Amino acid sequence: MKLEIIVAVIILIFTAQFLYISSTTDAEFGGADGEAEGVIEELTGGTYEPIADPIWEPPSGEIESLLFSLQAAIGALVIGYYFGYYRGKKQPA
């Protein structure tokens, strides 16, 4: 149990940090990738043109979050199955 408590404390600290930052500043919490785009623009003086475009983009933020949650769900399913299977196997029938 000790490890779980340590991890829970770390997550609590992380959450507190988020609450503090979001209530004291007007941070936008956009993606870091997008901020890098800004730096590239600054460094090149706005002259840089991307050499390629994504072949397909999610048509909306909703669909993007759908695909992201699908990604997480696939992962969670596999991990849950693994631990559930071996845990069940260890217990006598």
Next chain:
Amino acid sequence: MHIMEGFLPSPWWWIWIFISLPVIIYGIYKLNVLIKNKRDLLPLLAVAGAYIFILSSLKLPSVTGSCSHPTGTGLAAILFGPAISAVLGLIVLLYQALFLAHGGLTTLGANVFSMGIAGPVIAFVIYKACTKAGLNFYIAVFLACSLADLATYVVTSIELALAFPAQTGGVLTSFKAFATIFAVTQVPLAIIEGAITVLIFKYVIQVKSDVLVKLDVLSEAGLRKIKELTT
């Protein structure tokens, strides 16, 4: 963490593909050997891949007021080594590049290098060094995974800095600019990733500890010691 589609000018995008490709090919070879000889380890391989899937979909808010996500590659690297982790990383990066327009095909080489190769290599080396030094298993896992996570973003910053050197100050100035975005944002997320991976290892030891010995992650004696400590 991804470098977005089109945001690496020639020659950099193909240089990184060129560097990553041999590792991927070697990883696929290693994967084939693993599947042939140790079929019973496949479920754990799926877990390692699934873990990267979950963690890289979690876009977490960070101290700098922007969001980024952990990588989850440390788990795979400790269990299966960096080459196989590179293949798992490639699968996740392809999913995100094709379906989410995060990252891209031209930048795939650079993204595979930072997330699939550099991070796992760091995790692997740190884990081995820590266990050699006789450090507690869970502390070794924590250090390996959080530093691997952080390394991924440092390498991403280097990749971008090389491609976009500042007019005054060159690569180093650009690196600082990119690192403040990527690496600083990542520090709290790296700590979280390390902590959660430690838990995963704890549960693997609880339900199926023999695989860790089979994979040379732990010795028989080391495993016994951990079990004695926790029971």
